[in-house]
Amino acid sequence: MWFRNLLVYRLTQDVPFDAETLEAALAAKQARPCNSQEVSTYGFVAPFGKGADAPLVHVSQDFLLLATRKEERILPGSVVKDALKEKIDEIEAEQMRKVYKKEREQLKDDIVQAFLPRAFIRKSTTFAAIAPSQGLILVDSSSHKRAEDLLSTLREAIGSLPVRPLTVRVAPTATLTEWLKTQQAAPDFTVLDECELRDTHEDGGVVRCKRQDLSSDEIQNHLGAGKQVTQLSLAWQDKLSFMLDDKLVIKRLRFEDLLQDQAEQDGGDDALSQQDASFTLMMLTFADFLPALFEALGGEEVPQGI
Structure with a gap:
């Protein structure tokens, strides 16, 4: 369990991180598989272990470890583009009319919905550690977007999360x-x-x-x-x-x-x-x-x- 990257966030107020309360809050935002028509899902998973009994919050000394998992269906843009062009060409040839923007967008949505159940699923996990005594949240990622996804979901789960990226006085x-x-x-x-x-x-x-x-x-x-x-x-x-x-x-x-x-x-x-x-x-x-x-x-x- 060694982090490979690190983004550091400063808690701007004291937050009472009680492990039992946090466990219950994260359970309401637990990860689940994508259904056939979903592009992606996101939620908390057990950082250690598997199975229904594995806790969503791992506690060690004064530190808390949690993890999120994103499942997303991978639908290459080129595949959608080619299918859309084929459909537009077919309509224009058979009906002798031009397909305009609004109809193009509807056709594209229909193609995406038809392809989604057959798309590959990619899973990615992001870990974060909370150090209440130091007033820090550490995210194992080099992507601010992935870190913000985790922090936003944590904020939704517990109701409030006063946190900001840590900065220094000199560039x-x-x-x-x-x-x-x-x-x-x-x-x-x-x-x-x-x-x-x-x-x-x-x-x-x-x-x-x-x-x-x-x-x-x-x-x-x-x-x-x-x-x-x-x-x-x-x-x-x-x-x-x-x-x-x-x-x-x-x-x-x-x-x-x-x-x-x-x-x-x-x-x-x-x-x-x-x-x-x-x-x-x-x-x-x-x-x-x-x-x-x-x-x-x-x-x-x-x-x-x-």
Whole structure:
């Protein structure tokens, strides 16, 4: 149970997250399969385990884990387009008349409804962790849309969720650019071997480097020419590595073997115990890592009135 990506949200008010109450609330928004005429469904699923008895909220120490699942029928646009063109050509040839916009839209809707029962179904799961003591909600995704889908559904389930994306006082691109220029990140952080550089002009170029010596003259020349760092790979202590972008999206999280070995040892032989141990250790690591990261980036920004 190790998150691969991270979007961080700040609770702007104290919310009493009682596990039992939350469990009952999520049950009213539980995931279900798409029926034959539905494009998609969305709801909560058990983060660990399967079956009717598996809880929708997993509690470990002061942390809560939940998950949502989206089921959607995949209907390629090209298939609908070809079928629509064929139908329009048939009508225009047989009835000797033009098919206009309103009728086209109705024909398209009819085609979609006819094709839906035969469409493939794609399932995707999104995990989120709530850390009430830290006032944070952490979503395992690099997509703001997926995170907002989860948070909106959680808000509907519990009635209110005062939350906003966490931001910092200094533009992340300025800090990352300075770290790369000087090859000196904040204490406990190390610049690794991957970055993205962008020209600040409207039509400026983009340079992406992977497995490169980022202290090389070539990289420094790009920085000297005015390019800014919009993504940078970093390590924190000897515990994890990640890619950070200028929107504070943490991608490609990798927890080092030391932590994974510890979780394996703590969890024993049972699969659910292993997942619980991994989740707990991950959240305890985040409790130290995230404040250090945001402080290194200039400190968390608190909007006026909050």
